[in-house]
Amino acid sequence: MNDNLKKKILSIDGVTDVTEDRQAVFARMTSSKTFSGIAGMCDIITDENFSEIQDYIIEGKMPTDSNSILVAKLISNHFPEIKVGSKVNLILDEKSITVTVSGLYDHLKVTNGHDKLATDSTQFFAPKSIFDKAFPNIDNYNYSWSVVIDPEKEKSVEKALDNIIAESNNISLDKFKEQVEYEKMVNEISFGGLQILSWLIFLFGVINLINTTLSNQISRKVENSILRSIGLTEKQLYKMYVTEGLCYLFAATIVTVIIGTPISMVACRKVSTAAFAGRVLPYQFPIFDMGLFVLVLFILEFVLATWSIRKYRQQSLIEQMQSRE
Numbered sequence: 001m002n003d004n005l006k007k008k009i010l011s012i013d014g015v016t017d018v019t020e021d022r023q024a025v026f027a028r029m030t031s032s033k034t035f036s037g038i039a040g041m042c043d044i045i046t047d048e049n050f051s052e053i054q055d056y057i058i059e060g061k062m063p064t065d066s067n068s069i070l071v072a073k074l075i076s077n078h079f080p081e082i083k084v085g086s087k088v089n090l091i092l093d094e095k096s097i098t099v100t101v102s103g104l105y106d107h108l109k110v111t112n113g114h115d116k117l118a119t120d121s122t123q124f125f126a127p128k129s130i131f132d133k134a135f136p137n138i139d140n141y142n143y144s145w146s147v148v149i150d151p152e153k154e155k156s157v158e159k160a161l162d163n164i165i166a167e168s169n170n171i172s173l174d175k176f177k178e179q180v181e182y183e184k185m186v187n188e189i190s191f192g193g194l195q196i197l198s199w200l201i202f203l204f205g206v207i208n209l210i211n212t213t214l215s216n217q218i219s220r221k222v223e224n225s226i227l228r229s230i231g232l233t234e235k236q237l238y239k240m241y242v243t244e245g246l247c248y249l250f251a252a253t254i255v256t257v258i259i260g261t262p263i264s265m266v267a268c269r270k271v272s273t274a275a276f277a278g279r280v281l282p283y284q285f286p287i288f289d290m291g292l293f294v295l296v297l298f299i300l301e302f303v304l305a306t307w308s309i310r311k312y313r314q315q316s317l318i319e320q321m322q323s324r325e
Helices: 002-010 050-055 073-078 128-134 151-167 176-219 221-229 234-275 287-313 317-322
Strands: 015-030 038-044 057-060 068-072 087-092 095-105 122-126 142-149
Touching (some): 002 015, 002 142, 073 095, 095 128, 122 128, 142 151, 176 234
Antiparallel strands (some): 015 087, 015 142, 068 122, 087 095
C-alpha cells in the first residue's frame, strides 16, 4: 500500500521526490497502580536518527537490546517513578510489552520529521524489534513523508494531492504554508501579550513620573514662593522645573537601560527557547520603543513645567507662601 501510494505521488507532474521522514506508531505506557499511564507517539530508532537521539540523552543511555526504550524527560518530571531502570508496560495496538527505561531524552531538541515541536511530538523511542513483536505482519512503519515539489507547479500538485487524500480515509496532508500561518498566529498571540505587558509597564512608569514630579513641586511650593519674593523670576522658575524634569528623565532612562536590558536578555532567551523548541534568538535592543519612551517623558516634563507655572500665576505670592498643601 505504501509503495503504491508513493508511486502515485511521484507520478504527479511537479513532484520531484518523496522522502520518508518518520517511522512511528501511537503507544501507551503504564507501570503501576500509582501511574495510570500516558499516551503519545513512539518513534523507531533508526540508523538515520540514532546519533541525534544519542546527543540529547539527559540520563541513562541508548537501548542496547530489544527490551529497552527511551522516554521523554518531561514524562519523568511529571511522574518521578518513571526513571532510568524502571520497568514499564508499552502498549502497542492493545498488546502490552514489558520493557525497561534505559534513558531519558530532551524532547524539545530531538526532531521527529515535524521539526522539534508538534502536536504529535515523540514521547518514546524504541528499537524496531519491539514494534515487530506487536505487529508481526507489518514491515513498514512510515508515519510521515515529505513531498518535494517544483514551486512553479505548486497549485496543480496541491490539487492532485488533495484528490489522493480524498480517496483515502487514513492519510492527511500537512501543508507547509498552513504550518507557517499557524506558527505566525501562535507567535502573534504570545508576543502580542508580552507587548501589551510592556506597554502597561510603560504606562505605570509615566504615571509614576507624573506623580513624582507633581508631588515634588507641591511640596516645594512655599520654598519656591520665597525664592520668587527675593528676586527669582518666572522664567528662572520655569527653567528650574524643566531642569529638574530632565534630571528625572535621564535618571529614569539610565535605570531602565541598566536594569531592563539584562532582564530583557534573559526573558528573550527563556521565551525564545520555549517558543522555538530550544532555539535561542539573538536579543535586539528596542531602539524605536526606547526612543518613544524618552520622547514621551521629554514632552511630559515640559507640559508639567508649563502647567505648574500657570498654576502659580493664579495665586499671589502671599497666598503661595501661606499654602501648606
